[in-house]
Amino acid sequence: MIWTDFDLMLIVPAFLAGTLVLSIHIPLGQEVLKRGIIFIDIAIAQIAALGVIAATVFGGELASWQIQLFAGFSAITGALLIHWLEKNHTSILEALIGLLFVLAASGGLLLASYAPHSDELLHDLLVGQILWVSTEQLLWVASLYIPLLLIWFNVSDKQRSILFYLVFSLAVTASVQLIGIYLVFASLIVPAIASRKISNPNTRLIIAYGIGLSGYILGLIASLAFDLPTGAVTIWTLLAVVIIVKPMINRTSV
Numbered sequence: 104m105i106w107t108d109f110d111l112m113l114i115v116p117a118f119l120a121g122t123l124v125l126s127i128h129i130p131l132g133q134e135v136l137k138r139g140i141i142f143i144d145i146a147i148a149q150i151a152a153l154g155v156i157a158a159t160v161f162g163g164e165l166a167s168w169q170i171q172l173f174a175g176f177s178a179i180t181g182a183l184l185i186h187w188l189e190k191n192h193t194s195i196l197e198a199l200i201g202l203l204f205v206l207a208a209s210g211g212l213l214l215a216s217y218a219p220h221s222d223e224l225l226h227d228l229l230v231g232q233i234l235w236v237s238t239e240q241l242l243w244v245a246s247l248y249i250p251l252l253l254i255w256f257n258v259s260d261k262q263r264s265i266l267f268y269l270v271f272s273l274a275v276t277a278s279v280q281l282i283g284i285y286l287v288f289a290s291l292i293v294p295a296i297a298s299r300k301i302s303n304p305n306t307r308l309i310i311a312y313g314i315g316l317s318g319y320i321l322g323l324i325a326s327l328a329f330d331l332p333t334g335a336v337t338i339w340t341l342l343a344v345v346i347i348v349k350p351m352i353n354r355t356s357v
Contacts, residue, residue, distance in 0.1 A: 113234075114323040117333065120236045120244070120281050121319035124290055127248050127274045129311045130255060132295035134267055142197060143185055144275065144291045146204040148284045150181035151276040152228040153207045156214045159224060171243075175276045181207070182272035186265060230334040231283025234326070244277045282334060289338040290315060297345040297352060310352060318344045 135144060154177025158170045181203065188199050215225050251270050258266060278287045294311035301307040321344065322337025329336075 113327060114320075116236050116238070116241065117233045117323050118320060119241055120233055121290075121323070121337075122316065123241065123244050123248055124278045124282055124287070125294075125312060125315040125319070127252055127255070127270075128278065128287070128290045129294055129308065129315055131267075131271055131274060132291035133298075133307065133311065134263070135291060136295045136299055138267075140185075140189070140196060140200060141292065142200045142204060143271070145284065145288045146185070146200045146207065147178050147181050147272055148275050148279045148287045149204050149207040149211065151175075151178040151272070151279050152284060153177055153211045153214070154276075155228060155280065156211045156218060156224065160214050160218045171276070171280075174280070175273060178272035178276040179269065182268035186268045227283065228279060229284050230332060231279075231281060231286055233282045233286070233337075234323075234333050236281060240281060244281060247273065247277050286334045286337055289341055293318070293338075293341045293345060297349065301352070310348075314341070314344050314348065318342075 132144070135141060151174045154174035155170055157177070158173035162169065162173065185196075185200060185203070189196055192199060211225070211228075218224055251274055254266070255263075255270055275287060278290075282290070294314045297314050298307045298311040301310060318341030319337055322340035323333060325331060325336050325340060326333040
């Protein structure tokens with residue numbers, strides 16, 4: 104695309120989708136780092152994707168809400184399993200989470216071989232179709248995230264043990280179908296890692312949100328301007344923003 108033909112309105116729905124995703128994934132990503140279970144996000148995202156694939160294969164022509172139920176049930180089951188593993192197998196938890204990811208990913212590949220348009224389905228779940236989100240998608244994701252955010256920010260740290268897994272699984276279920284597994288992982292981890300040394304929790308959140316939103320808007324613009332895959336380039340622009348603002352973040356955390 105040449106710059107004279109560039110229309111910013113084309114990226115408004117996608118930016119709204121990214122803003123919704125970041126709204127809940129920023130605090131959840133910080134919680135993931137605090138708990139030291141880095142790969143829980145990509146594992147549960149893959150389990151949610153497995154639910155979508157299973158619904159597509161076994162359910163045939165299902166309504167969108169039916170697929171969401173299938174994916175949500177899969178993600179919650181995976182989250183509760185990881186919660187049980189955390190309590191009973193702490194010393195090897197990361198290894199077990201990695202194993203769950205591999206099992207869900209390979210299971211998804213096996214099931215997808217029976218799905219119509221399997222390549223397109225796998226592509227959408229991995230890298231997403233953020234540029235083509237609909238108003239209906241944005242509305243139902245917002246209706247899910249708003250109560251989840253209210254719950255998350257209105258409970259104490261002591262109450263967040265099992266709640267974390269439930270909120271996380273529901274949020275990731277929706278996010279995967281909006282932006283894909285890869286960008287879900289980057290949205291959770293990159294801003295959280297960049298802001299982790301800031302002691303003030305409110306400042307840490309603000310900086311993390313700023314990094315996430317900047318990375319998304321630059322990624323969307325680059326995608327349209329240079330005809331690049333949106334999810335993939337946004338992951339790189341998130342990293343670029345971190346590299347640029349890292350010196351300022353270091354001064355803030357001193």
